[in-house]
Amino acid sequence: MNGTNSFGEPITYAVTRFRNDGTLALMAVYVDSQGEEQFYPLSTNLAEYGYYPMPSHTFVTSTYKAVIQPLINQEYLRVEGTVEYGTFNTVALDVMILMSDIEHLADNNGSE
Numbered sequence: 001m002n003g004t005n006s007f008g009e010p011i012t013y014a015v016t017r018f019r020n021d022g023t024l025a026l027m028a029v030y031v032d033s034q035g036e037e038q039f040y041p042l043s044t045n046l047a048e049y050g051y052y053p054m055p056s057h058t059f060v061t062s063t064y065k066a067v068i069q070p071l072i073n074q075e076y077l078r079v080e081g082t083v084e085y086g087t088f089n090t091v092a093l094d095v096m097i098l099m100s101d102i103e104h105l106a107d108n109n110g111s112e
Contacts, residue, residue, distance in 0.1 A: 001099075003070025013071060015058075015102060016109040018045045024058040024097065024106050026077075028067065042067055044092055049085040051092075056102050059083060059092040068095065 001013040012029040016039075027039040043058040053059055057080065060068055071077040081094045099105065 001071055001074075001076050003074065011067075011070070013042075013068075013076075014039065014109050015097060015099075015106045017106050018043075018047075021045065021047050021052070023047070023053055024056070024102070026058050026060060026068070026095070026097070046083065046085055046092060051083055051085060053094065054096075056098075057094055057096050060095050062091045062093060065093060 001015075003011050003013065014027045014029050016025050016027060017023065018025045023045065025041055025043040025045070027041055027043075030038055030040065032038050042060055042064045044061050046052075046059050051059065062082075068077055072079065076098055078096045078098055079093050080096050083092045083094055084090070085092060
């Protein structure tokens with residue numbers, strides 16, 4: 001998936017899985033100063049708080065709402081609701097990934 005960040009620069013997104021529980025994880029993909037491809041997690045794993053997303057869903061903290069907005073605008077993602085978690089009731093967005101066969105794609109991305 002591709003979009004544009006807040007500076008108008010192209011950004012690439014990938015969906016993979018969190019290692020500890022296998023739920024979907026949305027990542028930003030970038031190339032570091034050494035030319036190596038790196039992944040930065042936009043999703044947050046809320047398993048330690050007892051929250052597990054439904055299939056085709058992930059949780060994204062409200063901090064990254066602007067980063068995922070291009071994917072919402074392009075109808076790759078849809079915000080389904082919010083979850084409050086932690087001591088300070090931090091808010092995470094329950095995001096549905098609207099791509100067909102996303103579970104299979106995430107498995108393929110995780111094996112690369």
